Amino acid sequence: MENAKLQLTQEWDKTFPKSENVTHRKVTFHNRYGITLAADMYVPKNATGKLAALAVAGPFGAVKEQASGLYAQTMAERGFLTIAFDPSYTGESGGEPRYVASPDINTEDFSAAVDFLSVQDNVDPEKIGIIGICGWGGMALNAASMDTRIKATVTSTMYDMSRVTANGYFDSMDENQRYQMKEQLNAQRTIDYKNESYALAGGLPDTLPADAPSFMKDYFDYYKTKRGYHARSLNSNGGWNITSSLSFANMPIHCYAGEIRNAVLVIHGEKAHSAYFSKDAFQKLKGDNKELLLIPGAVHTDLYDNPAIIPFDKIETFFHTYLD
Secondary structure (H helix, E strand, O other): OOOOOOOOOOOOOOOOOOOOOEEEEEEEEEOOOOOEEEEEEEEEOOOOOOEEEEEEEOOOOOOOOOHHHHHHHHHHHOOOEEEEEOOOOOOOOOOOOOOOOOHHHHHHHHHHHHHHHHOOOOEEEEEEEEEEEOHHHHHHHHHHHHOOOOOEEEEEOOOOHHHHHHHOHHHOOOHHHHHHHHHHHHHHHHHHHHHOOOOEOOOOOOOOOOOOOHHHHHHHHHHOOOOOOOOOOOOOOOOOEHHHHHHHHHOOOOOOHHHOOOEEEEEEEOOOOOHHHHHHHHHHOOOOOEEEEEEOOOOOOHHHHOOOOOOHHHHHHHHHHHHO
16 A cells, blocks of 8 residues: 655744754655555664664544654653654644544554555564553553553553543433434534534634633643644644544443553643543553553643653663563
8 A cells, every 4th residue: 555645844943942962854654544654764874773662643633743743752862762743634634525533444553554664674573662641541451451462561641532532521411412412413514514614613712711611721731821722733723623532432442441451651740630631541451561650740731741850761771661
């Protein structure tokens, strides 16, 4: 299968500074559904032989120029070959219509990244791990429960997008409310088909309301300010398609998390509104190669880009333990 030609930006347009200790280049690969994905590859300078490799994605609604790229570059500085990729339908990756998320396709995106890494001349295919941030932490766990080639998985500030879509925050949505949500989303499907375009849900507001919850303020401080804004990030701009969440409400993604035999490190901020996703997912995991790490005082977005809080030393040790 040929990779479709994508328009890839060549200048450095990340939200973090470029490291002088790694080489960087754009790469593309395709998933099983024929969608071509764009990624940034980071390789330690002066690296020789076959390296352990990591694929990184997330947060949900972000692009590889944001948190996933920071994680990928940092782990390359620590000796791993890494790629940070834009999931299908987002960023510089292919797929039409734009701004769609799918529990199946986005899980497949991780396995497609493993496909790509497995055939690189400078990668040991027996030493491949993944890192999923926020909503892609949930996808990473789902991928690890399916793809036995993934030898080690790290989730950071993880969201279970299927759970939060179907049940609301803190499982506050009942069956009637879920039905009303489905009615609204399916009515929107009819409108979209008639209009031959997909209405967007809208990203974060340009001005926060005074009564915005604290976690919304945290998102705003990342996506809508110089700290994390990116022109291709849908969270920074128009948001997902309104109907994008329909399939998540019907397809729970962690049904087989208890069957993951390879190593998993689950990281979350102790003060994050989303911490219950990681705590509950961890309870499903089995084996002495699973670990939950709660970062004292940290909120959800602290683990996006704060190197003083992201436990990179721990992540490095974890991957060395299970990939070397």
